Amino acid sequence: MAKRDEALARIDSYFDDGHFETELARRIAFKTESNLAGSETALASYLEDEMIPDLTALGFVCEIFPNPRQDAGPFLVARRHECDDLPTVMTYGHGDVVAGYDGQWDNNMNPWKITKKGDRWYGRGTADNKGQHTINLAALRSVLETRESLGFNVIFLVEMGEERGSPGLKDFCTAHKDLFQADVFIASDGPRIHPDKPTIFMGSRxxxxxxxxxxxxxxxxxxxxxxxxxxxxxxxxxxxxxxxxxxxxxxxxxxxxxxxxxxxVRSAIAKLEVGGGENAPQINPNxxxxxxxxxxxxxxxxxxxxxxxxxxxxxxxxxxxxxxxxxxxxxxxxxxxxxxxxxxxxxxxxxxxxxxxxxxxxERDPMYATRLDPEHPWAQWAIASLNKTNGASISVIPNLGGSLPNDVFADVLGLPTIWVPHSYAGCSQHAPNEHILEKTSKSALRLMTGLWWDLGVGDTPKNAK
Ligand SMILES: [Zn+2]
Incomplete structure (x- = not known):
């Protein structure tokens, strides 16, 4: 078996053996509701007791930084350095969630546990964002275990205030640009254009x-x-x-x-089918x-x-x-x-x-618009990798219709930004009944494993910026 396929087979068994569920369930149990007073302990604990042990085992050096905004959660910066000559990827996730709305979920499901029903896995943070960064880290581990090195360097930033509008994120990154010297930014949040269509977007409105x-x-x-x-x-x-x-x-x-x-941008959009998906409202063409x-x-x-x-x-x-x-x-x-x-x-x-x-x-602090050109070498590289794993065409959205603090990475840090979302529009991410889809998660684990694998092959637009 080719080594790339070996890494993919390894991530398939990670899912099939129940390790993904165990890992995600552990993370969902942290009540990291950043919008509620009294969540400070949970926010810090998610980083100290959950992320750091896992990342340390993967060879990351971890450091926690207080938020420049006194009332907001801390940042974790984890670095794994193999060699100066290799490409460096910056990645990102947020460990905070919106309020759990305990008692308001269907069948009185507990938001802090995974409840499986058909293809759906319910739980607060399954989609936004614990499930997504768990997928990306597991994929990284699969590549590391197969290749015994990554073939690239990683800088992983975890914030604990995204659901409050990322207080302090911009100031923190502006003050610590030296920590985030990378060739490309790749992370996951938000929805695919359709649950069955792997998607990539390069910015947001x-x-x-x-x-x-x-x-x-x-x-x-x-x-x-x-x-x-x-x-x-x-x-x-x-x-x-x-x-x-x-x-x-x-x-x-x-x-x-x-x-x-x-x-x-126009030609990328022309290939997309908008709307659709479960429970979607009817589009007014006029x-x-x-x-x-x-x-x-x-x-x-x-x-x-x-x-x-x-x-x-x-x-x-x-x-x-x-x-x-x-x-x-x-x-x-x-x-x-x-x-x-x-x-x-x-x-x-x-x-x-x-x-x-x-x-x-x-308002004083708007979220700024960003967009990496779909023709950019890093975008083209990522699209090719995802297509290689998926065997079908990836939906390329130049920028998300919704908004993300992507200007921090694109404008403040000057990185080409690539997002590979693992959720879908009907996931109820900010309401009761948040869930991920089993099929989508399995496909996402493979896509990310392929992407991290290809990043370490040596054939990247490292110096194209
Ligand atoms: Zn959210």
Missing amino acids: GVFNFIMRLDSHDGGHHSGNWGGLLTNPGVIMSHAITSMIDKKGKILVEGWRNTEIPDS WGEPEMTPGERVFASNTFEIRAFETGNPKSPANAIPPSAVVYGHLRYVVGTDVDQLMPLLRLHLDQHGFPDIEIIG
Whole structure:
């Protein structure tokens, strides 16, 4: 048997012998709910009692760093160095999870244990992200045991605050650039485009939240006495919204659209089938950026959403003119959009359209958009490796429609970024009933084993950056 196949056979038995389940179950048991007060001990323990012993056994040198943000969980930096001349990969995972929502899972399943039902393995963190980094590490071990060396160097960063928006991650990486000198970044999080379609993405859309607020007068006023005399802020606000986006979802704010799609991105997207999967809602083909395909709309255009809109008291409507109206706005945006200009452009738009009284407040720390060109040598190398293992074509998404703190790795550390997700859109990752799929996990273990194997073969674009 060729050595590569030996490594793949080894990872198959790791799964079939139940080792994957044992390892994952141990990790799921840590209640690393970073959004809840009192999780500090669990967050530290996941690194000290779970990750460090395993990584040390694989020959990693581990160091824990406090978070520059005092209230946030620590970072683990683990390094395994074989030789300066070999390629160095930076990889990443997050050990924190969202709240467990104990008691709200179907059949009263315990979020901190694995419950298997058909192809599904339930448990908090199975998909996001403990299952994914467990897969990647197991694959690494399989290569190491087969080859007796990796043939490359590894830097593994584990953060414990991703579900809180990665507090301190950017500052930490900026201050410790020397720790993260690598040739390529490869990690796993998020969903495949379809559970049966191995997927690779090279960045993500950015996300920018903002608030629009109009205060017309103090307190509500009886509509019988004041209707016809006082401005209704809800009406004004809805006119403002109509000026910003049309009834088919086309953005009307000058400068907010991004309609330029590079050819390489356009042709990668053309091969993708969007939507689908279990419990997926029906796509409206007439919604969004005109002249674009559904794939281009979700992966290559900017989209504006209203997350919430309130005036008066919808739970108990009064016969009164409400004092104020508030809109929680939201933009997903692609590379090429100047995020610092979003609010000035909106101010200009509102002033020009007769809404100078609407106040706007943009969030201070948006998640930035990133995208590695699908033609980049490292992207091409990874796609070839995954195809070699899978024997079918990999779905290449230039950037995820959703958002990740990928700008830290792509922009701050300057690495070509490659993500190989092992979950799927219906995994309920932030709700009760989070799960991974057995079939997908098995295929993911093989894909990652093949990828780590090929990284050590010596035929990589190491100096192409
Ligand atoms: Zn998450």
